[in-house]
Amino acid sequence: MSGFASFGARAYASIGVETGVSTSSPHALILMLYDGALASLRRAQGCIQANxxxxxxxxxxxxARIIDEGLRASLDHKAGGDIAGQLNALYDYMCxxxxxxxxxxxxxxxxxVAQLLEGLRDAWASIEPKTQAAA
Known part of the structure; x- marks a missing residue:
């Protein structure tokens, strides 16, 4: 497992989700984080309605933990440049x-917040992960 994939798996497991993490690609791990955060926000909205x-x-x-400890913490500021910085600020805002x-x-x-996350999730889902050529 690559360094990022290993980090992503640890971050995702640290927030209480384990199913499928060890065999998922880094791309899929980020989708799982988005989906987990969105599900939690929807649950919170339901809890408000249910008092x-x-x-x-x-x-x-x-x-908030998924956004901060998963999505935000997985940003690669060196490789991501301005985009990583902008995402960092957006994740902070969302939290x-x-x-x-x-x-x-x-x-x-x-x-x-859910709409912001959905937009990011949809954009991330539309990116084709690079396939690794067999050595």
Whole structure:
């Protein structure tokens, strides 16, 4: 497993998701992180509607951890240059907005964060991973 793939697997496992991680490509790991964060944001929105503050807090915390400890931490600032810096700032913004939305019980702000993540996820999914030629 490459250095990035190993890091991605550790980051993903550290936030409580293990299924398929050890055999996934780095590209697939990032998709899993996006999907996990989106699922957590959707759960938080449902918890707001169901008046479940504990569930909301847990779901928002999980989404923020995935964004920060998974997506943000996996950025390669050296190779990614300006784009990595812009993504870093966007991930920071998303974490702050999600946490504030939890405090304010604001499902609309959680939806804003989810839409930002969906856009990034869709863009990432459209990228063809480079195939490694057999040595």
């Amino acid at each position: 479940d503050p504990a569930g909301k807090t847990q779901a928002v915390s999980r989404a 702050r907005r999600a946490l504030q939305a939890s405090i304010d019980n604001d499902g609309a702000v959680l939806e804003e």
